[in-house]
Amino acid sequence: MEKENKLPQQLTAAELAEWQRRLAEANRNNVLCHCRQCDDEWVTSGREACHRCGSLDVEAIACWQFPDG
Numbered sequence: 001m002e003k004e005n006k007l008p009q010q011l012t013a014a015e016l017a018e019w020q021r022r023l024a025e026a027n028r029n030n031v032l033c034h035c036r037q038c039d040d041e042w043v044t045s046g047r048e049a050c051h052r053c054g055s056l057d058v059e060a061i062a063c064w065q066f067p068d069g
């Protein structure tokens, strides 16, 4: 297994910085997708099937729904 992308329960400073970097990336791509099957996350311009496992059970979160951190 190479890596796991899971939403952290508690953020360290480094994790928070990484999360904010990913939010900035999401802002450019508009939508953060989260797969409920394999917990993978990616950013895109719209809802789509999971890149990792192909599941359609994907949560698409528009960037403007995130609070400013």
Ligand SMILES: [Zn+2]
Binding pocket: 035, 036, 037, 038, 039, 040, 050, 051, 052, 053, 054, 055
């Ligand atoms: Zn998946």
